[in-house]
Amino acid sequence: MRALFARLAGVAALAGTLMASVGTAEAQEIQITGPLAGKPPVMDLRRYREGRFEIAPTVSFTLLDEYRRTIFVGGRLQYNIKDWLGIGVWAAYGVGSIATDLTDQIDQKAKPRGSPLTSSNVTPGAFQDQVGKLEWIAAPQLTLVPFRGKLAIFQKIFVDTDAYIHGGVAFVGLKERGDCGGGGGQPGCTEARSFDLASRTAIAPTFGLGLSFYMNKLMSLGFEYRAFPFSWNRGGFDSRGTGANGEFPDDKVNSEDRTFKFNQMISIALGFHFPTSPKIR
Template sequence: MGTLAVSSPASAQEIQLTGPLAGAPSVHRLRNYREGRFELALGPGFTLLDEYQRTIFVAGRLQYNIFDWLGVGVFGGFGAANISTDLTDKINSTATRNSRTAVNLPSNGDYADQTGKLKWMAAPQVTFSPFRGKLALFQKLFVDTDLYLHAGAAFVGVEERGDCGVGKCTQATNPNAFATNTRTAIAPTFGLGLTLYATNFVSINVEYRAFPFSWNRGGFDTRGAGPDASFPDNQINSEDRTFKFNQMVFVAAGFYLPTSPKVSD
């Protein structure tokens, strides 16, 4: 005697939520810290991985947040201080100064004077905030946070050694051979940041920013002749600018208007 077993087709069962949670949103009383608010963030910025000069910026960001996840604004600042690196100090104190190095080093004077420096920056940008949550300090203090991405175009004031033609780049032939000029460099800018909301209208921001472009940071004649213009040509011009992945960190206190965020149902 035998039995015949026939399997029935599998089907998904929809679970109907009943009771007081039926139709309720996933989050109640959510504070939308960004949506519909202006933000002003102020603080210092510090450049990273500099060969010759570190720059300390006095910087700020003004932004309007269209939604809690999307904002538009501008970041800007000016170079309040330029600090010579150890490499710059060593070049100034130990590098040989003779006819062979006359194009690249002044026979007298401070080498740091010819190095490239960042003077100011203005960057219109878009901010996208896809992640938010809470940070716990010692499992007792909980702070609302969000992680944001930003991207835009940077206009950067650059001071670098001025152009000089062949035979005019030494102090023996030109007293202004090592003078610097300023120009405006245009570059993409992008990065990410973390916001900690200390109160409903005050936050703490830590932001990373990259703004890559080419410039003559050492004030040297390094390019312009030979195959691919990769050899010195005894003059200073745009050929001597090399690519640099410029970076900085911005630490700021943020202030919001209106002072109270929107709260969901």
Template sequence: MRKLRLHRDGRFEVAPGASFTLLDEYRRTIMPGMRLTYHLTDWFGIGAWGGYGFQYNTGLTDELQRVAIDARDCSNRSFTKECQLTRVNLTRGQLTEDQLAQIQWVAAPQLTFVPFRGKLALFAELFVDTDVNFFAGFAAIGVKERKVCTTNCANTFGLESRVAFAPTFGLGLNFYPSDFLGFGAEWRALPFAWNTSGFDNHGLGTDEAFPDNKVDDKDREFHFTSMVTVSLSVQFPTAIKTTE
């Protein structure tokens, strides 16, 4: 194709952005971060993505705190979801400080592939260069979980940090309104096992499917953690290449 504008070929991309986790049960994460990529060709690049997380509670967590802990109202409401969830290993203080897990940070080297590109027409008059990219890599995830407890777990609470490892992959849609500026959105998956609730979920029996009155690595459950990222990108050098 003649006079094709090569927004990626031989360029270094800096893309600050913000990520938002999806379908969280107890705590949602907002993660400011950045993606750095060097594009060896217009369709292939190598780089890294990462961010630091800030959390806020879901409605379920607020109800657990209000009904089962602050109000101590489970004696007459044992049938409710809040009380059933917290019958075992219920913290006596603050769920967010003593029991519920959170993602503190993520760092992920990754490869980027760009199989589709073209122009997007807006109102049949304004045309914007557009491409679709896929990426895959391996992520280190800073997780804060309920600390290991082997005895007296009904009265032992607190969080401790660890590093989990997981594959990461996803796809993005990118727009280029100028030669060196762009913006886009991407969906990312981070599938790994962690104990989001801090409860004694597993550990007893041949299949370890029943509570064992301990809180340890056996209580971690697999979650297909995913997030959406919106970003602004800047390409260097600022001059763009075109095909002949």
């Protein structure tokens, strides 16, 4: 026992010696001298957005359409509160549309009027006249810019670039087949006039992302993706309204025949920024 206590005392003495020899760890501050002393982390940073208005004409094309593709011409007006935050509105008008291959095939195979197989779902020989169409869009929106930097082209040309996301509310003017077969003065759904289109305005969320390439102090080139999902009757069909979950035709065309569509488009924008020179930090 005497030997054990002696060993323990020796270990305790050694531990005390080591603890006494360990000093408090301190971080050493690095003193920067020379021309960089006292300078901020980033110098001569061009703030292309902050405090500037943007006027950007746009050309847009819808994507993944079943029956009709639409071409829009419009523009974006935006004020950038900060380099990372902007508020504005984008609006466009449909200047042209192109029938898809599916529409052409349905047109070719539709039965002529008077045939016993004439359907209340298809205008014989003129199906593309009954499919829905987008006419105009207006979207107040916020823009957030989380990323910015330079894009290198062949490691020789460097372009100031930023990536942004946008979101807001879209007001969409469209035409779709009018109500029929419901009585109260509505035409029957096999009458020729029942295939006429009626106008309405849909309200939908809109969101997306984009890239801006700053070609000089005044101008930028942008590419943008936009989604604006909502329900509408794109084919003019009587496809719903009866059955357990309303999933079967009911010989009527009305709002129950509208189905959800994740509408999408891409846009090309040429931006002009005012004042004509960006702020430099």
